[in-house]
Amino acid sequence: MSIQNVFVAGGGVLGSQIAYQAAYTGFKVTSYDLHPEKVQKRIETLRAGYKQDLKTTDQQFDNGLANLSYISQLPEKIDADLIIEALPEVLDLKKSFLKEISQEVSTKTIIASNSSTFTPSQLKDSVTDPARFLNMHFANRIRLYNSAEIMGHPGTDPAVIEQVIAFARKMKMVPVHIKKEKAGYIGNTLLTPWFNAALDLWANDYATPQDIDREWIISQGASVGPFMLFDMVGLRTAYQITTNELQAEPDNQTYQRAAKRLKQMLDAGKLGQESGEGFYHYPNPEFEQDDFLTK
Ligand code: NAD
Numbered sequence: 334m335s336i337q338n339v340f341v342a343g344g345g346v347l348g349s350q351i352a353y354q355a356a357y358t359g360f361k362v363t364s365y366d367l368h369p370e371k372v373q374k375r376i377e378t379l380r381a382g383y384k385q386d387l388k389t390t391d392q393q394f395d396n397g398l399a400n401l402s403y404i405s406q407l408p409e410k411i412d413a414d415l416i417i418e419a420l421p422e423v424l425d426l427k428k429s430f431l432k433e434i435s436q437e438v439s440t441k442t443i444i445a446s447n448s449s450t451f452t453p454s455q456l457k458d459s460v461t462d463p464a465r466f467l468n469m470h471f472a473n474r475i476r477l478y479n480s481a482e483i484m485g486h487p488g489t490d491p492a493v494i495e496q497v498i499a500f501a502r503k504m505k506m507v508p509v510h511i512k513k514e515k516a517g518y519i520g521n522t523l524l525t526p527w528f529n530a531a532l533d534l535w536a537n538d539y540a541t542p543q544d545i546d547r548e549w550i551i552s553q554g555a556s557v558g559p560f561m562l563f564d565m566v567g568l569r570t571a572y573q574i575t576t577n578e579l580q581a582e583p584d585n586q587t588y589q590r591a592a593k594r595l596k597q598m599l600d601a602g603k604l605g606q607e608s609g610e611g612f613y614h615y616p617n618p619e620f621e622q623d624d625f626l627t628k
Pocket of ligand 1: 342343344345346347348349365366367368418419420421422447448449450470471472473565566567569570
């Protein structure tokens with residue numbers, strides 16, 4: 334069976350990008366979110382990026398939009414070959430959503446989670462057919478950074494993994510198959526210690542986020558620093574992940590301080606790129622100024 338109809342649950346920073354990229358590459362996509370009007374706005378803001386990065390015309394972008402529909406309530410039956418869950422990184426929320434939709438799908442439906450930190454084994458017992466459950470993990474700015482990490486649990490049917498790999502290729506992703514479960518996949522296994530080191534430097538007042546980014550970019554010849562990436566990922570998700578880490582290590586003072594500071598930023602409406610302010614100000618962030626790396 335090849336995947337044709339896709340249902341994306343959660344239309345936030347990542348869910349909106351996944352839904353649009355699938356629609357752009359020809360799939361019929363339903364986006365489900367409590368706030369569909371916000372999802373529509375997020376998707377419209379992708380237009381400029383597609384035009385700049387992929388030389389997409391307005392007509393081509395609109396053709397993608399025509400493949401999308403938006404809902405705010407779960408239907409009684411979900412007619413989809415693939416459901417991609419991109420809800421907030423909160424274990425109980427994901428589990429209860431998976432439990433609920435399992436009752437509403439047909440036996441052919443594959444369910445995938447885009448979770449960054451929870452493994453398929455942590456989620457699989459919430460679905461009625463774990464053999465058809467796996468994780469499919471996208472990177473932010475998926476039109477450009479187009480890897481899709483695909484990772485089953487020991488009971489995932491290998492044929493399901495193959496189907497999802499084929500789907501990833503059709504939506505112009507490069508599928509990366511993780512052969513056995515690894516929390517953090519490949520990307521975050523490499524990235525998380527780096528993010529945590531950056532939080533340590535910031536939350537414990539060793540240096541400003543801007544100086545931490547500058548040092549990394551100049552000394553490593555890198556194109557981005559950790560706080561530029563935090564803004565791109567979105568501070569809601571950064572906060573949720575830090576809170577999850579704190580739950581696992583309640584005495585860790587760096588996580589305590591980082592969670593407190595991130596919460597203060599969120600309370601002040603600083604969500605990252607999305608809200609116009611995070612560690613930098615948008616749409617003309619300080620790191621794009623000519624003297625950012627020289628002052
Ligand atoms: P987000 O906070 O930007 O978006 C979450 C969306 O879910 C919001 O639009 C919210 O309205 C919606 N929502 C919340 N509760 C809901 C419910 N009960 N029913 C329907 N919709 C609901 O989060 P995000 O950054 O897009 O992250 C989503 C998932 O993607 C997480 O699992 C995260 O780990 C993963 N992810 C994020 C990134 C990233 O860079 N942000 C990268 C890879 C994977």
